[in-house]
Structures are given as C-alpha cells and as structure tokens.
Amino acid sequence: MKEIGLIFSIIMLNSFIIFAQAPSELFDRTKMEYTGDKAVQAKKLLRKVEIWGNITEKEAQLDTNFIKILLADLSFTKKQLRGYLQKNQISEVDLGGSLDSSISFVIHEGQKIFARYFVIHDVSSPTYKDKFPNNINDSTWNRNNPDTWREKVAHIYLTRTGKTKTVTNFSEPWRATKFESKILGTVSKGLFLHIEMVQPRMYPPGNEGNAPVAPVPGFTDLQYQKLALLYVCSSLRKGEWLVPAFHANIDESIKDAHDDPQNFEINKFTNQIINLVKDLREN
Numbered sequence: 001m002k003e004i005g006l007i008f009s010i011i012m013l014n015s016f017i018i019f020a021q022a023p024s025e026l027f028d029r030t031k032m033e034y035t036g037d038k039a040v041q042a043k044k045l046l047r048k049v050e051i052w053g054n055i056t057e058k059e060a061q062l063d064t065n066f067i068k069i070l071l072a073d074l075s076f077t078k079k080q081l082r083g084y085l086q087k088n089q090i091s092e093v094d095l096g097g098s099l100d101s102s103i104s105f106v107i108h109e110g111q112k113i114f115a116r117y118f119v120i121h122d123v124s125s126p127t128y129k130d131k132f133p134n135n136i137n138d139s140t141w142n143r144n145n146p147d148t149w150r151e152k153v154a155h156i157y158l159t160r161t162g163k164t165k166t167v168t169n170f171s172e173p174w175r176a177t178k179f180e181s182k183i184l185g186t187v188s189k190g191l192f193l194h195i196e197m198v199q200p201r202m203y204p205p206g207n208e209g210n211a212p213v214a215p216v217p218g219f220t221d222l223q224y225q226k227l228a229l230l231y232v233c234s235s236l237r238k239g240e241w242l243v244p245a246f247h248a249n250i251d252e253s254i255k256d257a258h259d260d261p262q263n264f265e266i267n268k269f270t271n272q273i274i275n276l277v278k279d280l281r282e283n
C-alpha cells in the first residue's frame with residue numbers, strides 16, 4: 001500500500017509539474033516544438049489572458065469539433081479556398097501573400113521545418129485616458145483604416161472592421177515574442193507567424209505607456225472571421241494545420257512578458273474556423 005501511495009504521489013507530482021510549467025519550459029529544442037500533440041499544445045498555448053497578463057486557466061477549454069479539425073489533415077483544397085476568396089473578393093496579398101508560396105521555415109539539423117505556430121497578438125494601442133471613443137468598431141475610427149498600420153512588427157494587422165494589412169509576407173521569417181528573440185535565438189526565426197489584432201487600451205489602472213484595460217468585447221466578429229481565414233490560408237500554405245497560440249502564453253514567466261491578447265473569446269474564433277472549413281468543403 002505504501003508503494004502504491006508513493007507511485008500515486010509521484011504521478012500527482014508529475015502532473016502538477018506539467019501543469020505548473022510555462023510553455024517556454026515545455027519547448028523541446030531537439031524537435032523545435034512544444035511537447036504533446038497539437039491539441040495538447042493548443043490547450044496550453046490558448047489559455048485565457050487576464051488583465052496584466054495573468055494566466056490562471058490550467059488549460060484552454062476548446063470546442064471538441066475544433067480539436068477534431070486540428071488533429072486531422074486539411075479537408076479542403078487550394079482550389080476551394082481560391083474559389084471562396086474570389087467569391088468574397090478578398091485578395092491573397094492581403095492575407096499574407098500568395099497561396100502558391102510556402103510559409104517561412106527554420107533549418108534544424110539540416111532539415112526545413114515550416115512554421116508551426118500561429119501567434120495571436122493585440123496591438124494594445126492607441127491608449128485612452130478615460131473612455132473609448134464610441135466608434136472604435138466602425139470605419140469612421142481612423143485606426144480601422146489598414147493603411148494607418150505600417151510598422152513592421154508582425155506579419156499582418158487586422159482591424160476591428162475586418163480589414164487586413166500584410167506588412168510581412170508569411171513566407172518571410174519574423175520574430176515578435178521574447179521567447180523567440182531572448183530565449184531561442186535566431187534558430188527560431190521562421191517557426192512562428194504573427195498576427196496583430198487592432199485593440200485600443202485604456203487607463204487607469206496603469207498609465208499611458210502601460211494601459212491594461214481592453215474593450216468588452218475585446219474583438220469584433222469581423223476580426224474573428226478574418227482571423228480564421230488567415231489561419232486557414234497559412235495552414236493551406238503549410239499543408240497542415242498550424243497550432244494557434246496567444247502571445248502572452250508564449251512568453252509566460254519570461255521577464256517583461258506582454259499581456260496580449262486581452263478579452264479574446266476562444267469559442268468565437270474556433271466557431272469561425274469550424275464554419276469556414278464547412279463552407280470551403282462545400283465550395
């Protein structure tokens with residue numbers, strides 16, 4: 001009995017250690033990926049980000065229909081996706097580049113490893129002192145003009161009206177987290193794709209340079225819809241599903257980690273993916 005108790009304690013301790021470990025501590029450099037299958041990784045990397053970047057959720061509650069999609073092969077063709085884009089008059093250039101070109105990659109032990117992670121950020125700007133303007137979700141708000149976002153800090157900007165601006169083609173290796181730049185170094189450049197979703201912030205608490213309060217809801221349906229399309233396009237270019245992730249989870253426990261994205265509703269995103277995949281199959 002004593003031994004069984006001991007074994008049980010060890011198992012409990014191991015699970016506790018796995019749960020307690022930040023993603024950066026679960027990254028296997030020999031394989032250049034986080035431990036576990038794509039579902040395990042997504043549950044770890046999509047935990048809700050609370051104010052000031054706190055993460056208390058043990059694992060993200062992901063829709064089982066999304067998990068099934070994530071663990072399966074792509075179930076739509078490039079032709080079907082192109083048909084959908086043409087029907088909706090969306091240019092591939094605005095979605096990170098041509099569907100005919102591959103996404104970025106790293107060279108690891110002489111082998112090409114194409115990008116594995118689709119990292120979701122919010123721009124956390126502009127910041128407001130007391131309240132948000134009442135038009136942040138419509139085209140009259142200046143920052144919903146995609147041409148106002150030019151700084152090359154990610155691959156894509158996605159405005160609250162669902163418009164996008166590609167500042168870096170998905171084929172170009174780019175880093176936008178502390179984990180990539182400070183922990184893994186240049187060997188990781190190309191393994192992560194980065195999407196900046198437009199979201200203003202407010203203070204107090206905090207101040208102009210560190211405003212932690214996000215709008216509620218955090219993002220618009222048009223943003224979730226276009227984010228799902230970006231996820232589908234980048235995965236098509238890879239030939240398999242990427243693993244979605246939040247910036248704050250990637251950098252959890254690293255000094256000066258960011259707090260984005262705030263107020264992200266994971267089910268709204270996965271519902272858009274589920275519906276889009278269904279639409280593409282029928283296209």
Ligand SMILES: [Zn+2]
Pocket residue numbers: 120121122247258260
């Ligand atoms: Zn970020």
